Amino acid sequence: MSELHKFLFEGLPVRGMLVRLTDGWREVLSRRATAGAFAAPVRALMGEMAAAAVLMQSNIKFNGALVLQVSGDGPVKLAVAEAQSDLAFRATATVVGEVPADARLEAMLNVHGQGRCAITLDPKDKLPGQQPYQGVVPLHGDRREPLQELSQVLEHYMLQSEQLDTRLVLAANDEIAAGLLIQRLPVEGEGNLQGRAGAGPSQVGPTPSGGTPAQPAWGRLSLNEDEIGLSEGFNRIAHLASTLTREELLTIDAETLLHRLFWQERLLRFVPNADAPQPHFACTCNRARVVRMLKGLGREEVEGVVAEQGRVEIACEFCGVKYHFDPVDVGELFTPQRDQPPGSSTVN
Numbered sequence: 001m002s003e004l005h006k007f008l009f010e011g012l013p014v015r016g017m018l019v020r021l022t023d024g025w026r027e028v029l030s031r032r033a034t035a036g037a038f039a040a041p042v043r044a045l046m047g048e049m050a051a052a053a054v055l056m057q058s059n060i061k062f063n064g065a066l067v068l069q070v071s072g073d074g075p076v077k078l079a080v081a082e083a084q085s086d087l088a089f090r091a092t093a094t095v096v097g098e099v100p101a102d103a104r105l106e107a108m109l110n111v112h113g114q115g116r117c118a119i120t121l122d123p124k125d126k127l128p129g130q131q132p133y134q135g136v137v138p139l140h141g142d143r144r145e146p147l148q149e150l151s152q153v154l155e156h157y158m159l160q161s162e163q164l165d166t167r168l169v170l171a172a173n174d175e176i177a178a179g180l181l182i183q184r185l186p187v188e189g190e191g192n193l194q195g196r197a198g199a200g201p202s203q204v205g206p207t208p209s210g211g212t213p214a215q216p217a218w219g220r221l222s223l224n225e226d227e228i229g230l231s232e233g234f235n236r237i238a239h240l241a242s243t244l245t246r247e248e249l250l251t252i253d254a255e256t257l258l259h260r261l262f263w264q265e266r267l268l269r270f271v272p273n274a275d276a277p278q279p280h281f282a283c284t285c286n287r288a289r290v291v292r293m294l295k296g297l298g299r300e301e302v303e304g305v306v307a308e309q310g311r312v313e314i315a316c317e318f319c320g321v322k323y324h325f326d327p328v329d330v331g332e333l334f335t336p337q338r339d340q341p342p343g344s345s346t347v348n
């Protein structure tokens with residue numbers, strides 16, 4: 001079973017979370033294996049992203065999808081992990097070239113310095129005209145030095161966009177994807193992601209349709225900037241957290257790990273309700289979405305594929321489910337009065 005543990009440090013403005021994705025993470029990999037497995041560094045990156053997405057989603061409790069994307073100019077074009085408010089997660093990647101066995105972030109995604117990491121909050125119940133909120137950071141540090149770890153990129157993002165000191169330790173192998181997040185508690189209101197996520201479209205950085213996502217105006221949101229790096233309590237806890245090795249994160253159970261790291265601190269553990277969601281794999285794809293996508297491509301394009309291949313087959317990149325459309329389905333697709341998506345899907 002995948003696990004999520006939340007805790008506070010008594011008397012300190014610091015909170016923490018530990019996630020261990022096990023069965024759900026293995027399902028992501030096994031579904032992908034049938035279509036050709038990713039190289040080991042890509043699998044590790046996807047696992048770290050899945051763990052980070054679950055941590056970030058549960059940190060802000062956003063009602064919708066938190067989408068973590070890294071895109072770049074190396075052999076990995078794109079890697080995506082999403083976490084929903086019920087902690088359902090999924091992940092995939094688009095790889096176009098050979099990924100060296102020892103590749104890290106720069107060799108995978110940032111060969112020419114064009115790599116980007118985007119965090120998108122896509123609300124479940126959008127208001128009319130509401131755009132998802134998106135923040136973007138490069139894959140290099142303040143002195144333009146390439147970052148080799150996803151955790152560094154996300155720490156940078158949190159500091160820039162949320163003005164929040166954060167320490168992240170992430171690791172993944174083929175059995176488990178895990179992460180530890182330590183964060184200074186945010187101020188109330190609009191100075192944090194949660195405040196802005198709920199604030200409606202006028203307060204966030206809207207994504208111009210079809211263009212490059214806009215950078216939210218970080219400058220306006222600097223309520224607690226003065227405190228960055230100055231909380232002694234946070235610095236002590238963050239230092240303890242950064243002594244955690246990947247090997248330890250992957251192999252030691254949560255109880256032992258938290259005790260070993262923080263035995264000198266007063267840890268307040270949250271006891272989750274019996275019905276509290278636990279992280280799990282689930283895909284949000286469905287036939288209606290594929291129908292919308294095909295309609296967006298246009299009749300000529302889709303009928304061209306049918307003429308060539310006899311039918312249209314769309315496989316979900318996240319879960320591998322295949323959606324088939326034969327010539328009759330395609331004909332109905334572009335007949336205006338239908339409101340039910342035609343045809344059937346098969347699980348593969």
Ligand SMILES: [Zn+2]
Binds near residue numbers: 318
């Ligand atoms: Zn799917």
